[in-house]
Amino acid sequence: MSLDAFVKHSKAQPEPVATSQEIRDRSSTFVANIFKCTSEEEARSCIRHLRRVTHGAKPASHEISAWRCMVLKKEHSGLMGPEDFEVRSGSEDDGEKWAGGKVLKAMVSLAVIDAVVVVSRWYGGTMLGPVRFAHIETCALEVCQAFKQQEELDECISILSSLDITLAQLRTELDSLSPDADASKIKAAVYPVWTISDLAKAKRLVKARENAIKSVTTLIEQRRLKNG
Numbered sequence: 001m002s003l004d005a006f007v008k009h010s011k012a013q014p015e016p017v018a019t020s021q022e023i024r025d026r027s028s029t030f031v032a033n034i035f036k037c038t039s040e041e042e043a044r045s046c047i048r049h050l051r052r053v054t055h056g057a058k059p060a061s062h063e064i065s066a067w068r069c070m071v072l073k074k075e076h077s078g079l080m081g082p083e084d085f086e087v088r089s090g091s092e093d094d095g096e097k098w099a100g101g102k103v104l105k106a107m108v109s110l111a112v113i114d115a116v117v118v119v120s121r122w123y124g125g126t127m128l129g130p131v132r133f134a135h136i137e138t139c140a141l142e143v144c145q146a147f148k149q150q151e152e153l154d155e156c157i158s159i160l161s162s163l164d165i166t167l168a169q170l171r172t173e174l175d176s177l178s179p180d181a182d183a184s185k186i187k188a189a190v191y192p193v194w195t196i197s198d199l200a201k202a203k204r205l206v207k208a209r210e211n212a213i214k215s216v217t218t219l220i221e222q223r224r225l226k227n228g
Contacts, residue, residue, distance in 0.1 A: 016034060019143065026124055028121060032140050033117070035118075098133070119139050153198065160202065163213065167212055
C-alpha cells in the first residue's frame with residue numbers, strides 16, 4: 001500500500017497528547033511524543049503512524065518506544081473491581097540498545113498509564129556515548145509530565161461541569177423558596193478547549209464553584225427555617 005493510500009484509508013489518525021522540545025547534540029536530534037492508548041495493539045498503531053506518516057518524509061534513525069496500559073486480566077470479567085485489572089507494559093529499543101527501558105522507566109516514575117511514549121532520534125553521524133540515554137530520558141519525562149497535567153486538566157473540567165449542574169439546581173431551589181428574590185442563575189458553561197497552561201485557572205474555578213455551592217446551600221437552609 002502506498003503512503004497516500006495508507007493515509008486515505010486508515011482510521012482516525014493518532015494525535016499526540018504532547019510533544020517535547022527538541023534536544024540537539026552534535027548533529028543528533030531527539031524528540032518525544034506521547035499518545036493515549038489502551039492496549040499494546042493501539043500502542044503499536046501509534047508507533048507505526050509516527051514512523052510511516054509523521055516522520056515518513058524524514059525517517060528517524062530510531063523510534064524508541066514504551067507503553068503501559070491498564071487491561072483486564074485473563075479470565076476476569078471486570079465486575080470484581082480493580083482486582084480484575086493489571087498494568088501491562090512493554091518497550092522497544094529499535095536498534096538503540098537499552099533505550100526502550102529508559103523510556104519505560106520515565107513512564108513508571110510518573111505513574112503514566114494508558115499511554116505510549118515514542119522518543120525519536122535522528123543520528124547525526126557522531127557517537128554520543130552514554131549521554132544519549134540522558135537525552136532520551138529528558139524527552140520522555142517532559143511528555144510524561146505533560147500527559148499527567150492534561151489528565152488533571154481533563155478531570156478538573158469534568159468536575160466543573162458536574163459542579164455547574166449542582167449549583168444551577170441549588171439556585172433553582174433557592175428561587176422556589178423565595179419567588180420574589182432576584183437570585184442570579186448560573187448557566188451551564190461550555191468550556192473552551194483549554195491547554196495545560198490553563199490548569200491553575202481550572203483549579204481556581206473548581207474551588208470557586210465549591211464555595212458557591214456551600215453558600216447557596218446555607219441560604220437554602222436559612223430560607224427553609226424562615227418559611228417554617
